[in-house]
Amino acid sequence: MPAVRGTLTAHRALADLTWMRVGGPAEVLFQPADIDDLAAFLAALDPAIPVFPMGVGSNLIVRDGGIPGVVIRMGRGFNAITIDDDGITAGAAALDAHVARKAAEAGFDLTFLRTIPGTIGGAVRMNAGCYGTYVADVLQSVTAVLRDGQIVALTRDALELAYRSSVLPDGAVIVSARFGAPKDDPAALNARMEGQLRKRDETQPTKDRTAGSTFRNPAGFSSTGRADDVHDLKAWKVIDNAGMRGATRGGAVMNTKHSNFLTNAGGATAADLEDLGEEVRKKVYASQGIELQWEIMRVGVRMDKDTAE
Numbered sequence: 001m002p003a004v005r006g007t008l009t010a011h012r013a014l015a016d017l018t019w020m021r022v023g024g025p026a027e028v029l030f031q032p033a034d035i036d037d038l039a040a041f042l043a044a045l046d047p048a049i050p051v052f053p054m055g056v057g058s059n060l061i062v063r064d065g066g067i068p069g070v071v072i073r074m075g076r077g078f079n080a081i082t083i084d085d086d087g088i089t090a091g092a093a094a095l096d097a098h099v100a101r102k103a104a105e106a107g108f109d110l111t112f113l114r115t116i117p118g119t120i121g122g123a124v125r126m127n128a129g130c131y132g133t134y135v136a137d138v139l140q141s142v143t144a145v146l147r148d149g150q151i152v153a154l155t156r157d158a159l160e161l162a163y164r165s166s167v168l169p170d171g172a173v174i175v176s177a178r179f180g181a182p183k184d185d186p187a188a189l190n191a192r193m194e195g196q197l198r199k200r201d202e203t204q205p206t207k208d209r210t211a212g213s214t215f216r217n218p219a220g221f222s223s224t225g226r227a228d229d230v231h232d233l234k235a236w237k238v239i240d241n242a243g244m245r246g247a248t249r250g251g252a253v254m255n256t257k258h259s260n261f262l263t264n265a266g267g268a269t270a271a272d273l274e275d276l277g278e279e280v281r282k283k284v285y286a287s288q289g290i291e292l293q294w295e296i297m298r299v300g301v302r303m304d305k306d307t308a309e
Helices: 035-044 094-107 120-123 186-203 236-242 269-288
Strands: 008-015 025-031 051-054 060-062 067-073 082-084 087-091 140-144 151-155 173-179 252-254 262-264 297-299
Touching: 008 269, 035 151, 035 173, 060 269, 082 094, 094 120, 094 186, 120 173, 236 269, 236 297, 252 269, 262 269
Parallel strands: 025 067, 051 067, 060 297
Antiparallel strands: 008 025, 082 087, 087 173, 140 151, 140 173, 252 262
């Protein structure tokens, strides 16, 4: 490994860094000190070694065989939030909820981020959205480090943001994002977020070990990520229709409070979780002809296979 100012750890367990608390180790975990440390490391790293940027593991299943190559996890050097008259710049490691709160204090409406688990880097990567607003609606640009160490600015259009997806150069690591947002009264924005939190806690298993929504809603979406109302289907509804609410495999369960939340109910392996999710997909397709798409990212090597995804 190239010399760094941050931290390199070989065979670092990842289960404790994910919300699901499952999975094997990273072959190497790199925690860069800052953007220059990250850029220098990527420039010097053998191009044949794969890299995987990881946030707080809120929308992730790490398979039991772990992740080969280098897992990059950004921390304090990448969590700054700065606000000026025209918008907000947030580091990739800044928590979505914290960005929403700081923006509201300054009168900027990024309230949709308040109930989205995870970090800004992941929110941009997945074009996260809630309550009818998506990252695509407010994102202006991102700063990223390419696999060869170049630091570049990418426009929103360059990312080709779509429903729960984006297009990034292979190996690129997002380090910060710039947002514009509507202005509103801070008190009104805070009240809106409090209401969103209450609604979330009433309808979602927020105290269980989940990775957020398991599957994308099987609806039609426009290129900006907005629902186009071609279909108005919800993943939880088609899961219920297939009789899979409460279904189990090992320590994994489709949550009884909200059936689109795959849950580690205790002692689950990554294989338990992924295999239960695949069983749900098969049952939904067999009963309704609908092919659910994973929203949770699954990475690494299965213990029972010699392949990685």
